[in-house]
Amino acid sequence: MTAIVAPNIDPHLIETLEKVSDPEIPVLSVLDLGVIREAIEKDGKIFIKLTPTYSGCPAMDVISDDLKAAFREEGKVAEVTLVLSPAWTTDWLSEAGKQKMEAYGIAPPLSATADKEVLLGNQKIVKCTHCRSSNTRLVSQFGSTACKALFQCEDCHEPFDYFKCLK
Amino acid sequence: MEKEHLYQYILGIADNNLILGQRLGELCGHGPNLETDIALTNIALDLLGQTRSFYQYAAQLSDDYNSEDDVAFLRKEREYRNVLLLEQPNRHFGFVIGRQFLFDVFNYLFIQQLQQSTDDTLRAVANKAMKEVSYHKRFSSDWVKRLGDGTDESHAKMQEAIDDLWRYTNELFELSEIDKELVKLGVAVDVSALKEAYYAEVSELLTEATLAIPQDQYFQKGGKQGIHTEHMGYLLADLQYMQRTYPNMNW
Numbered sequence: 401m402t403a404i405v406a407p408n409i410d411p412h413l414i415e416t417l418e419k420v421s422d423p424e425i426p427v428l429s430v431l432d433l434g435v436i437r438e439a440i441e442k443d444g445k446i447f448i449k450l451t452p453t454y455s456g457c458p459a460m461d462v463i464s465d466d467l468k469a470a471f472r473e474e475g476k477v478a479e480v481t482l483v484l485s486p487a488w489t490t491d492w493l494s495e496a497g498k499q500k501m502e503a504y505g506i507a508p509p510l511s512a513t514a515d516k517e518v519l520l521g522n523q524k525i526v527k528c529t530h531c532r533s534s535n536t537r538l539v540s541q542f543g544s545t546a547c548k549a550l551f552q553c554e555d556c557h558e559p560f561d562y563f564k565c566l567k
Numbered sequence: 568m569e570k571e572h573l574y575q576y577i578l579g580i581a582d583n584n585l586i587l588g589q590r591l592g593e594l595c596g597h598g599p600n601l602e603t604d605i606a607l608t609n610i611a612l613d614l615l616g617q618t619r620s621f622y623q624y625a626a627q628l629s630d631d632y633n634s635e636d637d638v639a640f641l642r643k644e645r646e647y648r649n650v651l652l653l654e655q656p657n658r659h660f661g662f663v664i665g666r667q668f669l670f671d672v673f674n675y676l677f678i679q680q681l682q683q684s685t686d687d688t689l690r691a692v693a694n695k696a697m698k699e700v701s702y703h704k705r706f707s708s709d710w711v712k713r714l715g716d717g718t719d720e721s722h723a724k725m726q727e728a729i730d731d732l733w734r735y736t737n738e739l740f741e742l743s744e745i746d747k748e749l750v751k752l753g754v755a756v757d758v759s760a761l762k763e764a765y766y767a768e769v770s771e772l773l774t775e776a777t778l779a780i781p782q783d784q785y786f787q788k789g790g791k792q793g794i795h796t797e798h799m800g801y802l803l804a805d806l807q808y809m810q811r812t813y814p815n816m817n818w
Binding site: 452454455456457458484485486487488519539540541542543544545546550564566567 | 698
């Protein structure tokens, strides 16, 4: 499986990159998500390598446009290329990102082994994002977007999303 | 290796995803319940996302087409390389699940092997797709069990679909002359070697779902050579409508 590879990002670009968020989970910046694999400035132009969370993720086109627009505002030109390898994993989500995700109402991904147990319905460990109960059940392996599964809390009966582990 | 051969090989993989994605897309807003509707369109989205990468690669190799969209939308029926199984219509939910299951078991084994390809792009797309196709297989296997081991009606409908679609399964393991050449180079997957594992896994799950394993030895093929069933023309009429009506249109 893919090892965690630290992205190659020029420190002076971080401030701008942090302003660009995932259109589906607006509290997460592209840096929290770990989808920026490289961002370097060379000869006055910025070169960004972006990797998708899921193959068919429709947010990628929007993120790509948003990145270009964010740098355009600073009078800079950015070129964005999509890279598939190494494949994105939920390990690349930052810890801060996971906390923001939970606060936003999406249960963050568990470890790969725990994730499998949960999605097979064997164990109840995903915490309800509303009442924190672990008495939750999987409603559907496929949720509102490709990266999420749909859960329901058996205690407060509210539905919520769980961000599936991808590794 | 000839460029044209690699191009043809990629189309074989990409067209399978496109055509199944189109069939699943037809169900958008028509699934039997909300969760299933969302699941099927999510699966379609995964397949179309993967196939976009395949078509981009194909377009780089093609002398006739410039973009992924051109390759996907502008070919004629005989130029599509998908297997016959995937163009079969959504006659009822049993058919949707049966078709998905019979393909997912194959696709899981196939993508697993494609991760070993000597071609960098194919390997990268396969790496990305692996987890996605394992979700697909879990979904369709669960439903085969639920319907097969469900009510008399769901059992009968699931059996009908498996019996009807069974004849298209053998084609998944056919190798063309081009495929054989690419297998030798380590680029292509030797699908003929997956056959035994495939039928063993499918049979085991059908038995668990209380369904009978079809004994019919008559198999139909032709999709990989571009000879399709009568359903393909209608499917393409729908799929290509916008590009044929407004050539070069963009979203």
